[in-house]
Amino acid sequence: MDVAYYPGCSLHALAHEYDLSTRLVCERLxxxxxEVPDWNCCGATAAHSLDHSLNVALSARNLQLVDYIxxxxxxxxxxxxxxxxxxGVTELQKVSVREEAEATTGNSLVSATDVKVYxxxxxxxxxxxHEKIEELLVKPLQGLKLAAYYGCLITRPKAxxxxxxxxxxxxxxxxxxxxxxxxxxxxxxxxxCGGGFAISQTDIVVDLGGQVLEAARQAGASAIVVACPMCQxxxxxxxxxxxxxxxxxxxMPIIYFTxxxxxxxxxxxxxxxxxxxxxxxxxxxxSMSA
Amino acid sequence: MDVDFYRPMRLNYQNNALQDxxxxxxxxxxxxxxxxGKCSGGCSNAHIFDYVPRKIVQLVKLGDEDRLMHMDxxxxxxxxxxxxxxxxxxxxxxxxxxxxxxxxxxQGIRAERTNIELFHELMLGLxxxxxxxxxxxxxxxxxxxxxxxxxxxGLAPRMFFKGKxxxxxxxxxxxxxxRRLFIKNPRLKEV
Ligand code: SF4
Ligand code: SF4
Numbered sequence: 139m140d141v142a143y144y145p146g147c148s149l150h151a152l153a154h155e156y157d158l159s160t161r162l163v164c165e166r167l168x169x170x171x172x173e174v175p176d177w178n179c180c181g182a183t184a185a186h187s188l189d190h191s192l193n194v195a196l197s198a199r200n201l202q203l204v205d206y207i208x209x210x211x212x213x214x215x216x217x218x219x220x221x222x223x224x225x226g227v228t229e230l231q232k233v234s235v236r237e238e239a240e241a242t243t244g245n246s247l248v249s250a251t252d253v254k255v256y257x258x259x260x261x262x263x264x265x266x267x268h269e270k271i272e273e274l275l276v277k278p279l280q281g282l283k284l285a286a287y288y289g290c291l292i293t294r295p296k297a298x299x300x301x302x303x304x305x306x307x308x309x310x311x312x313x314x315x316x317x318x319x320x321x322x323x324x325x326x327x328x329x330x331c332g333g334g335f336a337i338s339q340t341d342i343v344v345d346l347g348g349q350v351l352e353a354a355r356q357a358g359a360s361a362i363v364v365a366c367p368m369c370q371x372x373x374x375x376x377x378x379x380x381x382x383x384x385x386x387x388x389x390m391p392i393i394y395f396t397x398x399x400x401x402x403x404x405x406x407x408x409x410x411x412x413x414x415x416x417x418x419x420x421x422x423x424x425s426m427s428a
Numbered sequence: 429m430d431v432d433f434y435r436p437m438r439l440n441y442q443n444n445a446l447q448d449x450x451x452x453x454x455x456x457x458x459x460x461x462x463x464x465g466k467c468s469g470g471c472s473n474a475h476i477f478d479y480v481p482r483k484i485v486q487l488v489k490l491g492d493e494d495r496l497m498h499m500d501x502x503x504x505x506x507x508x509x510x511x512x513x514x515x516x517x518x519x520x521x522x523x524x525x526x527x528x529x530x531x532x533x534x535q536g537i538r539a540e541r542t543n544i545e546l547f548h549e550l551m552l553g554l555x556x557x558x559x560x561x562x563x564x565x566x567x568x569x570x571x572x573x574x575x576x577x578x579x580x581x582g583l584a585p586r587m588f589f590k591g592k593x594x595x596x597x598x599x600x601x602x603x604x605x606x607r608r609l610f611i612k613n614p615r616l617k618e619v
Contacts, residue, residue: 151594178560179555183551184548184551188548190527192610196609199609241612242608290507290508291509294508294510294512294513295509295513296513297518305510329508330506332506333507337547337566346472416592
């Protein structure tokens, strides 16, 4: 299967391990990723906060590049980028919006609006047989009790995204179970981690992220599994601040689902970038091999 | 709070201009609101909002544009979309919030939380300059500009050690294509 790949800014910087593990897992599963040439930032929270037409135009250029390399499907592992690209397509399907974006970008966007946008989790759920993953399983994740955390933007707003359940999603749980892990039932799988406020309004992340960590702990999870670089960064880099605020020690590794899939498919912890996580997953990984 | 949400609303005594504007811009008809409060119940940040989502919808009905453009909720909505997916009438509150924030911003109404606005502006500035962003230069310039010189001083070395901070600024090769999106945009304020 060929699919265009939009990594987004985070996967080239802070979330390099997500990029690494995504590429490895896709290769093993026979998904051929073609990186969108010369892609630009999706605009993140900033563009849609301050200017709607800029927000649409930034997505439009990316979608047009997907079309330029003659691909009809684009996948991104970042929930923020996913949300921007996906709502970009929805917006551009309105003729007046499209015409304005065409004037701004200087390109025809007619066929770009046919591009289908996938989140990586969605691609692995809808386009890959879980039996195939089970066949390729090298190292089952036995003994791991995980909290699958989806956050906001993979499943909401449901009218735009049309994937899984908006508040009780199960796709990541099923993937992790397919490779032998146990997932906990918990209250915060689709609550917000604080999103784009990690730097500008850190107290919001400490508040909302703290609720997520506490809920995972109460459910008995030994790690939180994420599918978004913002969720990962918020819960991992702000974990010490959350611990200080709540006077409790969490020591909760925040791991990308692709890193765990990669391990299960036979890659080493180093290959999937486990060493790059701030809260060390070493104890968890040891409990697995025992 | 000095707006009386509990007085009976006589919409035909009011000017409906804002309601119509929102209907056109946000594809959402506030008249369908049932006032059930499910949006506020689901909202991630209702506990710190000055006006909770249900009241925001009421303010649109009341045509109280001024209050909408000055409210703190504009800047601390995390766009989690819990409200819209719980709303029985599909009222798109984050879209209303985005619209009012952008309108306020264009009119030069500054957020009380200046840091959030500053962060958005710095980010867009970097996108305009390089086409892509990386967290390290953005954080550094934010901490300097917001005069929080020691913020994250403990965190940065841990992240650096893990290779998490890429000091280089990534760039789009054909940067003129990206700059064009800023320059050709008829409504955008200079960033
Ligand atoms: S959930 Fe919808 S219908 Fe209910 S109060 Fe909120 S906006 Fe109105
Ligand atoms: S999108 Fe904004 S208003 Fe709606 S629930 Fe989330 S934080 Fe609240």
